[in-house]
Amino acid sequence: MKERSDRLSNIQILFVVSSTIIGVTVLTLPRTATELAKAGGFIATFVTGILMALVLIITALLARRFPNSTVMEYSREIIGLVPAKILGFVFFFYFVSVVTSVLRLFCDAIKVLLLENTPLEVLIITFMLAAVYLCLNGISSIAKICELFEPLVIGTMLLVIVLSLKNFNFEELLPAFKQDVFEWIRAVPPLAISYLGFEVLLFITPYVQDTSKVVKYGFLGILPSIFIYSLFVAVTVGIVGVEPVARSLYPTIQLARYIKFPGGFAERFDIFFMIFWILGAYTTTSSYLYLSSISITRLLGLRNYKPFILLIVPIIYTLTLFPQNIKEIGMFSQYVSYFGLALLAVTIILYILAVILKKGESSKNEDKQ
Amino acid sequence: MKYIDSQPNPKNREKMEENNPPRLKSEEQVDLTLDKEVSKNLEKFKAFLKDSSDVVFREFSLGTQSIPCALVYVDGLVNTAIINEQILKPMMYQIALLETSLNRTIQPDKIFEVVKLHALAIGEVKEVKTLDDAFLRVLSGEVAVMVEGFDKILIANARGWPQRGIQEPPSEIVIRGPREGFTETLRVNTALLRRRIKDPNLVIKTVQVGRRGKTDVAYAYIKGIANQELVEEVERRLSQIDVDIFMDSSQLEHYIQDSYLTSFPQIEVTERPDKTVASLVEGRVAILMDNSPYALIVPATFYQFFQSAEDYYERWVLSSVIRLLRWSGAILASLTPALYVAIVSFHPGFIPTNLAISIAATRATVPFPAFVEALLMEITFELLREAGARLPRAIGQTIGIVGGLIIGDAAVRAGITSPIMVIVVAITAIASFLIPSYSVAMAIRLLRFPFIILAALLGIYGVILGFIILNVHLVTIKSFGVSYMTPQAPMRHQDWKDFLIRMSSQIMMRRPTSTYAVDIDRRNQDPVKEEAQ
Numbered sequence: 001m002k003e004r005s006d007r008l009s010n011i012q013i014l015f016v017v018s019s020t021i022i023g024v025t026v027l028t029l030p031r032t033a034t035e036l037a038k039a040g041g042f043i044a045t046f047v048t049g050i051l052m053a054l055v056l057i058i059t060a061l062l063a064r065r066f067p068n069s070t071v072m073e074y075s076r077e078i079i080g081l082v083p084a085k086i087l088g089f090v091f092f093f094y095f096v097s098v099v100t101s102v103l104r105l106f107c108d109a110i111k112v113l114l115l116e117n118t119p120l121e122v123l124i125i126t127f128m129l130a131a132v133y134l135c136l137n138g139i140s141s142i143a144k145i146c147e148l149f150e151p152l153v154i155g156t157m158l159l160v161i162v163l164s165l166k167n168f169n170f171e172e173l174l175p176a177f178k179q180d181v182f183e184w185i186r187a188v189p190p191l192a193i194s195y196l197g198f199e200v201l202l203f204i205t206p207y208v209q210d211t212s213k214v215v216k217y218g219f220l221g222i223l224p225s226i227f228i229y230s231l232f233v234a235v236t237v238g239i240v241g242v243e244p245v246a247r248s249l250y251p252t253i254q255l256a257r258y259i260k261f262p263g264g265f266a267e268r269f270d271i272f273f274m275i276f277w278i279l280g281a282y283t284t285t286s287s288y289l290y291l292s293s294i295s296i297t298r299l300l301g302l303r304n305y306k307p308f309i310l311l312i313v314p315i316i317y318t319l320t321l322f323p324q325n326i327k328e329i330g331m332f333s334q335y336v337s338y339f340g341l342a343l344l345a346v347t348i349i350l351y352i353l354a355v356i357l358k359k360g361e362s363s364k365n366e367d368k369q
Numbered sequence: 370m371k372y373i374d375s376q377p378n379p380k381n382r383e384k385m386e387e388n389n390p391p392r393l394k395s396e397e398q399v400d401l402t403l404d405k406e407v408s409k410n411l412e413k414f415k416a417f418l419k420d421s422s423d424v425v426f427r428e429f430s431l432g433t434q435s436i437p438c439a440l441v442y443v444d445g446l447v448n449t450a451i452i453n454e455q456i457l458k459p460m461m462y463q464i465a466l467l468e469t470s471l472n473r474t475i476q477p478d479k480i481f482e483v484v485k486l487h488a489l490a491i492g493e494v495k496e497v498k499t500l501d502d503a504f505l506r507v508l509s510g511e512v513a514v515m516v517e518g519f520d521k522i523l524i525a526n527a528r529g530w531p532q533r534g535i536q537e538p539p540s541e542i543v544i545r546g547p548r549e550g551f552t553e554t555l556r557v558n559t560a561l562l563r564r565r566i567k568d569p570n571l572v573i574k575t576v577q578v579g580r581r582g583k584t585d586v587a588y589a590y591i592k593g594i595a596n597q598e599l600v601e602e603v604e605r606r607l608s609q610i611d612v613d614i615f616m617d618s619s620q621l622e623h624y625i626q627d628s629y630l631t632s633f634p635q636i637e638v639t640e641r642p643d644k645t646v647a648s649l650v651e652g653r654v655a656i657l658m659d660n661s662p663y664a665l666i667v668p669a670t671f672y673q674f675f676q677s678a679e680d681y682y683e684r685w686v687l688s689s690v691i692r693l694l695r696w697s698g699a700i701l702a703s704l705t706p707a708l709y710v711a712i713v714s715f716h717p718g719f720i721p722t723n724l725a726i727s728i729a730a731t732r733a734t735v736p737f738p739a740f741v742e743a744l745l746m747e748i749t750f751e752l753l754r755e756a757g758a759r760l761p762r763a764i765g766q767t768i769g770i771v772g773g774l775i776i777g778d779a780a781v782r783a784g785i786t787s788p789i790m791v792i793v794v795a796i797t798a799i800a801s802f803l804i805p806s807y808s809v810a811m812a813i814r815l816l817r818f819p820f821i822i823l824a825a826l827l828g829i830y831g832v833i834l835g836f837i838i839l840n841v842h843l844v845t846i847k848s849f850g851v852s853y854m855t856p857q858a859p860m861r862h863q864d865w866k867d868f869l870i871r872m873s874s875q876i877m878m879r880r881p882t883s884t885y886a887v888d889i890d891r892r893n894q895d896p897v898k899e900e901a902q
Contacts, residue, residue: 009859009860011859011860011862012859012860015860110830114715114716114828114829114830115715115827115828115830118827122827123827123830126827126831126834127834130834130837130838130841133838133841134841137841137844137845141841141844141845143858143859144844144852144854144858144859145840145841145844145858147857147858147859147860148840148844148854148857148858149840268716268718268719271716271718271719271829272719274829275829275833278830278833278834278837279833279837282837
């Protein structure tokens with residue numbers, strides 16, 4: 001009996017989107033938010049989330065217009081062959097950079113927080129091999145892993161937030177309401193990085209059962225990250241304080257350290273939090289690794305993406321070891337995220353062009369909405 | 370040293386050759402088509418079976434015309450009382466009596482019909498037209514009746530052999546619920562199913578599997594509930610089997626499972642008719658094999674192995690709590706020693722300082738790193754378990770005392786291991802026995818060895834890595850086309866009412882969706898609608 005769900009179901013779209021979004025940056029997010037927006041970090045995070053949700057809707061609308069192809073194919077229809085090929089290569093390069101930066105951020109955090117004496121190379125190789133193993137099993141396996149892990153990840157994060165409320169000091173957040181709106185806006189670009197991940201929508205439509213629901217479930221997919229991120233920033237600032245958060249390397253871990261495990265069985269809640277954060281980082285890494293291999297495969301007009309995973313892996317490994325210190329890693333991931341934002345802008349332009357040029361299946365789906 | 374000489378005694382060899390002259394295989398020697406003469410047909414039977422002492426050839430004559438007839442059957446597989454009373458007596462004596470009392474003789478060309486319709490006082494009588502068919506019937510315990518002048522054979526069912534009675538299934542004991550278990554006889558097992566489902570839509574089909582064993586394999590499903598694609602897939606897989614013999618349905622399982630590259634079973638196995646029936650009603654297919662008291666149920670998902678029949682007989686709150694206990698048992702059984710190794714050797718700060726100090730104090734005299742200590746103790750436990758598993762109960766207890774009490778205590782006193790490690794091993798052992806399915810419990814228990822190694826290499830990160838790889842492996846498994854981790858991945862929220870917990874029966878009015886059952890609702894049984902599908 002052939003299972004009919006080898007294509008992604010609606011709920012799987014939700015899980016893939018949300019677990020690609022929630023990943024490594026949870027550790028550093030409160031710092032990014034408070035560095036620029038100070039006490040208003042949580043508002044800035046929320047605003048960014050809303051903006052990104054709007055971008056997500058446009059992305060999903062674009063994806064829905066071309067249910068049987070990825071952006072690699074339909075960009076050719078919209079902007080012509082050569083620009084489309086260039087755009088495709090830029091996408092591939094972007095995905096490789098994302099995997100690289102995510103992997104490096106992850107392995108650095110693991111090295112700093114869990115395994116001081118283990119060589120970085122060992123961490124990178126083991127984690128990458130685990131991601132390769134998943135990617136070789138295809139998109140339906142990735143979706144299933146997201147379904148398995150995402151409830152655990154989100155559950156632990158909510159647990160951290162709930163358990164920290166005991167020490168929560170609302171006064172730390174009060175300056176936020178005296179702030180200039182401009183301060184929040186300024187924090188939007190660096191914060192937008194944390195919401196990246198829904199580009200996956202541009203590539204999964206051929207593997208989706210019911211493309212007409214992509215917009216709805218994609219949108220539902222970004223909601224958990226908006227709320228968890230905003231809560232995280234608010235709670236971290238409320239407990240640790242604005243200045244310490246802005247100076248802390250991994251403020252979320254610092255937040256988890258404040259928690260006393262009920263019953264006193266585990267002393268350090270941060271390790272507990274790390275365990276589930278690894279799962280979140282794993283789903284992000286895997287889906288971006290899958291995206292990078294599928295993008296190069298589609299770009300070359302081929303079908304089998306598996307050999308490309310094995311070709312990409314050495315490249316990523318070399319790139320991952322390139323940054324020398326934590327500052328360079330931070331800069332690298334900044335560039336990658338601005339890169340991502342630029343690509344999102346291109347996506348919006350693609351959508352506008354598609355609407356103007358009347359490309360793809362537009363009318364009948366829009367009637368349903 | 371004569372007896373070392375492997376050459377057989379020349380005298381004996383001559384004798385052996387006399388008895389078994391080198392010759393063609395019996396299949397090639399004999400023409401398998403049936404003859405009209407009884408003596409020739411009997412010769413063909415004898416060509417195969419005359420060397421077997423348990424086969425009985427009985428020649429006799431029928432009626433006043435003394436028409437030659439013969440019986441062939443296997444002694445021990447038949448009920449001789451039935452043969453004497455219901456076959457031989459009417460044919461040898463009562464037909465002659467009838468003929469004399471009516472004062473006429475039966476026409477020779479009608480004898481076969483007369484024997485079939487008037488003589489054999491037996492419920493199940495069939496005609497076969499080939500010798501092959503007749504062989505299979507005779508060897509499975511039926512009686513071949515041959516009559517002169519006809520190139521067909523009557524097969525009368527007079528089966529009766531010693532069999533184990535219906536007992537309580539030892540591997541799935543329940544406190545509350547039926548105590549019947551399957552036996553080694555297929556007919557008894559199908560009867561146990563039939564007694565529970567008095568629905569004409571219950572289909573029990575039989576195929577023969579194995580070139581030499583010719584074992585009866587029955588697959589049962591409920592027409593109108595089970596998905597036709599699933600039934601076809603079962604038929605396809607059964608028809609593709611090409612082996613000579615099966616001893617138990619577990620071997621059959623190995624031939625019809627989806628993947629052999631995993632230690633997790635993809636087919637559920639049960640000794641309980643009630644569990645089998647419950648699965649049939651959920652839209653699954655049950656496969657029963659003669660000579661095996663275990664029914665195979667397909668498709669199976671991972672969570673099914675954490676369910677026990679009793680879950681459905683107890684109140685739902687209690688069952689839910691017990692089911693949650695089982696899940697935590699699985700986690701404990703696979704991860705406890707690995708977490709111990711990881712925490713002791715990499716992250717002592719994870720546990721409260723007092724506990725960390727006391728662990729360090731007890732480990733002070735232990736000469737090995739935690740990894741070696743854990744591996745040593747876990748292997749010792751597996752040794753003890755395996756040693757005790759197959760021993761008679763009285764000796765098994767001795768193993769328990771020697772292993773558990775004496776070795777454990779002595780190991781701690783000798784400073785080879787720490788008391789905490791003994792506790793960890795004990796927790797692992799007990800937790801693993803919470804899982805109702807033996808094979809899944811085994812698979813999960815063995816997982817702790819790779820986990821211990823990963824913990825020793827990479828600490829908690831290694832354990833999580835192992836957990837990730839295990840889950841990736843699990844999501845790739847399929848059982849008859851159904852994902853193994855349903856209803857978690859792919860998510861089917863309708864099935865969650867019978868997953869981590871069991872909701873009350875009133876809520877479970879719909880069958881699980883993972884089996885793709887045709888008729889999803891348990892209520893409003895509509896036979897007409899089911900027939901149409």
